[in-house]
Amino acid sequence: MPVGKDDPHRVVADELHVIRPQCIGRHAGRRQDRERIPLQLVPQFASFGRRTPPPQMRHGIERLSPVGPDDAQPLRPIQIQMRRCNAHAGAEDIILTTMSDAPVQCRNAADELVEAMRAKGTCACVGIDPVLEMLPDGLPDGTGEAVTGDPASRIEAFCTQVLDAVADIVPAVKFQSACFERFGAGGMAVLERTVAHARDMGLIVLHDAKRGDIGISAEHYAAATFDELNAHWITASPYLGRETLEPYLSRGGVFVLVRTSNPGADDLQTLALKDGRTVADATADMVAALGASHIGEHGRSSVGAVVGATRPAEAEQVRNRMPEAMLLVPGIGAQGGTLESCRALCGDDGCGALFPASRSVLYAFHNTTGPWTSAITEAAVAMAEAAGTMAGLR
Numbered sequence: 001m002p003v004g005k006d007d008p009h010r011v012v013a014d015e016l017h018v019i020r021p022q023c024i025g026r027h028a029g030r031r032q033d034r035e036r037i038p039l040q041l042v043p044q045f046a047s048f049g050r051r052t053p054p055p056q057m058r059h060g061i062e063r064l065s066p067v068g069p070d071d072a073q074p075l076r077p078i079q080i081q082m083r084r085c086n087a088h089a090g091a092e093d094i095i096l097t098t099m100s101d102a103p104v105q106c107r108n109a110a111d112e113l114v115e116a117m118r119a120k121g122t123c124a125c126v127g128i129d130p131v132l133e134m135l136p137d138g139l140p141d142g143t144g145e146a147v148t149g150d151p152a153s154r155i156e157a158f159c160t161q162v163l164d165a166v167a168d169i170v171p172a173v174k175f176q177s178a179c180f181e182r183f184g185a186g187g188m189a190v191l192e193r194t195v196a197h198a199r200d201m202g203l204i205v206l207h208d209a210k211r212g213d214i215g216i217s218a219e220h221y222a223a224a225t226f227d228e229l230n231a232h233w234i235t236a237s238p239y240l241g242r243e244t245l246e247p248y249l250s251r252g253g254v255f256v257l258v259r260t261s262n263p264g265a266d267d268l269q270t271l272a273l274k275d276g277r278t279v280a281d282a283t284a285d286m287v288a289a290l291g292a293s294h295i296g297e298h299g300r301s302s303v304g305a306v307v308g309a310t311r312p313a314e315a316e317q318v319r320n321r322m323p324e325a326m327l328l329v330p331g332i333g334a335q336g337g338t339l340e341s342c343r344a345l346c347g348d349d350g351c352g353a354l355f356p357a358s359r360s361v362l363y364a365f366h367n368t369t370g371p372w373t374s375a376i377t378e379a380a381v382a383m384a385e386a387a388g389t390m391a392g393l394r
Contacts, residue, residue, distance in 0.1 A: 108296030109232050109253030110304070110326045114351045116171035116204050122388035123346065125206070125328075126166045126380055127358030128194070129176040130155045134363050136372040152186035155179075159194045162362060163201060165373045166380040172204035174328075174356045175231075195229055205231040206328070206356075210257065211244075212237030218247040226251035235306060235328070238283050242290060245303070249294060253302040253326070258283045259318050261308025261331030280318055288322035300326050300352065307345065309337025309355070316344045319352075327353040332383075333360040339390045350391035357383045 117123050132151050135158050163173065175198075180191035198205050207229055211221040225234045226248070233253035236245055248254040259269055259280040269280040277285070284305065291301030301324045307315045309331035319327065327345055331337035332355050345353040357379075364379035365372035388394040 108294065109302040110294075110300035111296035111298050112232060113172065113204050113253070113326060113354065114296070114298040114300055114349075116202075117351045117354075117393060120169065120171040120384070120388075121394045122170060122384040123351065123354055123391045123393060124170050124380070124384040124387040125172040125174055125354045125356040126162070126170050126361050126383075127174045127176060127208075127330075127356045128159055128162065128179075129358045129362065130158055130179050134366075136365060150183075150186060152183045152190045155183070155187070156190040156194060159190070160197055161373055162376055163194065163198050163203070165377045166361070167198075167201040167203055169377070169380045169384045170203075172206060172354060173198050174206040174208050174358075176358070177207060177209040192229060195231060199230060204233070206233040206235070206255070207231035208235045210235045210237055212239055214240050214244045218244055222247040222251050233304070238286065242286055245290060249290065249303065253304060255304040255306050255326075255328040256283065256287050258287060258305040258322075259307050259311065259314055261310040261335055261337065265308070280314070281321060284318040284321040287325055291322065291325055295324050298351070299349070300324060302326070304328060306330065307353075308335075309339075309342050310335055312337070312341035312345075315342065319345050323347070325352075329353050329355050333357055339386055343390055346391040350393045353391075355383075355387050 132155065135154055139154055139157050166173070175191060175195060177191065180187040183190070195205050195207075207225045209221070209225065211218070211225075211234060213221060222234075225231050231252065233255060234248055235255045235257065236248065238245060238256050238258075245254055245256060259265065269278065269283075271279050273279065273282060287303055287305050291303030294302045296302065301322075304326035305318070305322060306328045307318060309315065309329045315329070319325075329337075329342055329345060332339060332342075339355065342353065342355070347353075361376060361379040361383060365375035368375045385394070
C-alpha cells in the first residue's frame with residue numbers, strides 16, 4: 001500500500017520496531033513502484049532508493065541484506081510485521097506490504113552464531129526443556145505472586161525467568177519443541193512468546209523440533225519455524241534425503257541429525273554401506289555437499305550437524321567429513337559426555353561447535369538452598385566458563 005505524507009494510513013509513531021520481515025512472493029511490476037516503500041520500512045542493509053531507516057528499527061530487520069544489482073531484479077512484494085509504539089495510542093501490531101526490486105535474503109545463520117559466541121566468549125547453550133513436575137514449588141510470576149492454574153502458565157513463568165537468568169551468560173538457547181507442544185495451543189503460544197523474549201534479549205534461538213518430512217509439508221515446517229516462530233535454527237532428520245532439508249536452507253540454519261548421543265542410534269547410524277561408509281558417514285557427506293553453498297564470511301556453514309558428545313572419537317571422524325559445518329553437540333553432563341574430549345570439534349577458531357546443557361542448568365536448584373534462579377545462573381556461568389576455556393574463546 002502506498003504510504004506518503006497525505007496518506008491517512010501513514011504509520012505515525014514514536015518508535016517503530018520491525019518484528020518479522022518476510023518475502024511473500026515474486027511479482028514483476030513497474031520500477032516506479034519502488035516509491036511505495038516508506039522510509040520506515042527500508043532495511044538497513046539494503047539500498048532502496050539510497051534511503052536509510054530510522055535507528056529505532058530492530059527485531060529481525062538486521063537479518064536482511066541485498067544480493068546482486070537492483071536493476072537486474074524483478075519487483076516482489078515484501079510483507080513486514082511491525083509494532084507501532086506511540087505515547088498516546090499505545091502499542092499495536094501492524095502488517096504492511098510494499099514492493100521492492102532489491103532481492104532479500106537472511107544473514108547467514110552461522111555468521112550470527114559465531115558472532116554471538118565471540119561476544120559472550122563461550123560456545124555453551126542452555127536447553128529450554130521445561131518439565132512440569134520438575135519446576136520449583138511456588139513458582140512466582142513477574143510480580144512475585146505464585147503462578148496457579150494451567151500448566152502452560154507455569155511453564156511460561158519458569159522459562160521467562162530462566163531466560164532472564166542466563167541471557168547475559170550464553171550466546172544461544174535451544175527450545176525443545178515437544179515440551180511445549182504437549183500442552184496444545186496454550187503450550188505453542190507460550191513457545192512463541194518465550195522465543196520472542198529470547199530474541200528480545202539478543203539470544204540466538206534454536207528450535208529443536210527434529211522435523212523430517214518432504215515437499216509441501218517441509219515447506220510448512222520451515223515457514224512455521226522461521227516465519228512464524230522466528231527462530232534462527234531448526235533441527236531436522238535426514239532420513240528422507242536432501243529434499244527434506246532444502247526448504248530450510250534459504251530461511252535460516254538447520255542442524256541435521258548425523259551421529260547422535262542416544263544409545264539406540266547404533267540401530268541405524270553405524271550400519272555399513274556397500275562403499276564402506278557408515279550411514280552416519282554418508283549423512284555427513286550429504287551435509288558437507290549441501291553446506292558448500294551456504295558458508296558465511298566466518299567460514300562456517302549454516303547447514304550444520306548434530307553430533308553427540310558421548311562418542312567423541314566417532315564425532316571427530318564425521319567432523320573431518322564436514323569441516324565447515326557448525327555442530328550442535330548434545331550429551332555433555334547428564335548423558336556422560338565431557339567437554340575436554342570434544343575440543344577437536346570446535347575447530348581452530350573455537351567457534352565450530354555449540355554445546356547445549358539442559359537438565360544440569362535448568363534444575364540446578366533441586367539440591368540447593370536460596371533463590372532458584374541464582375542456582376540456574378551459577379550453573380550457566382560454570383558451563384559457559386568451562387566451554388569457553390575449552391574452546392579457546394576465553
